[in-house]
Amino acid sequence: MKKIQLIQKITEQGVVAVLRGKTPDEVVEAAEQAIEGGIKVIEVTMTVPFALQAIEKLAKTYSSTAQDASKFAIIGVGTVLDPETARAAILSGSEFVVGPSLNPATVALCNRYRVPVMPGTMTVKEIQEALELGVDIVKLFPGNLYEPSVIKAIKGPLPQANIMPTGGVSLDNLADWIKAGAVAVGIGSDLTTEASKTGDFSLIAKKAAQYTQAFKEAKAALS
Template identity: 70%
Template sequence: MKKLQLLQQLRESGVVAVLRGDSPEEVVRMAESAIEGGIKAIEVTMTVPFALEAITALAKKYHSAEPSGADYAMIGVGTVLDPETARAAIMAGAEFVVSPCLNPDTVKLCNRYRVPVMPGAITIQEIVAALELGVDVVKLFPGSLFSPSIVPTIKGPLPQANVMPTGGVSLANLGEWVKAGVFGVGIGSDLTKEAVAKGDFSLIADKARAYMESYRKAKAES
């Protein structure tokens, strides 16, 4: 049941903050600011040094709150390339697993623990392979290679596929992606680069608010 609840919460949240940084402390600060701005799904990438420390710290802080409360957020892990990394992250507190590619053993591991897994795919063949393994959401990556029109093109032959573009999603095109029928979107450097450059993490909260406002508006219009 928890997996189904997490998938529903991910769909309702709509926007996943994909966070990369130079230290776990920096990523925790990024996540706190994004959550303050209203983004309720955080993906800590395994490219962050000591990433599991950040996942554990965030999970301890945000998982104890009620899912409907302002202090709750889903903490997941990204850039997972193998099942060993997926299990380590799950044990550290990750509630969902994201990968840039499709690794069958990683999917099987996540299914064993009833954890949502979102592997990257770029072709119809990869998406079908993911569906056959029991994947609930496919990460369209890199999304920057496509326009939002790719979503209905995919859903023509595969209406059952839940697609989440990551990479290339911005405030300028977020509404188009949502109206095209995506499950949700992943937001990367656009959320954090200005804040890091200026050393002002409050800018992440401001940008998160803008993303959530744009997302809610597009959902209401779609």
């Protein structure tokens, strides 16, 4: 039941912060600022040195079941290439797993432990394979290779597919992706680049607030 609830919360929140950095502390600070700004779904990529330390620290502070709104956040792991990495991240507190590609063994492990898994896909064939493996949300990656209209094309033969574009999503096109049928979006460098250049991590909170508001407005326009 928790897996279903997590998927519902992820799609309700709608914006996933994909965080990279040079150190675990840097990523934790970026995550805290993103959460402060309203993005409550945090993906720490395994390209971060000692990424599991960042996941563990964030998981001890935030929880998807927290009653205190300031402590509510869903902490997950990204850039997962294999089941071994997925299991290590889950044991460190990760509540969802994201990969850049479709790895059946990783999906099987996540299904075994009832953890939401969002593998990267580029083609209808890969999306169909993901659905057959029991994936609930597929990551369309890299999103910057596509236009939002691709979702309508995919949903022609696969209307049951839940698609989350990642890469190339911006404040300018977020509404277009949601209007096209995306269940959520992943935001990466656009959220953190300015803060990394200036050293002012409060800029992440400001940008996160803009993304959160843009998602809410896009969803409201559909109702």
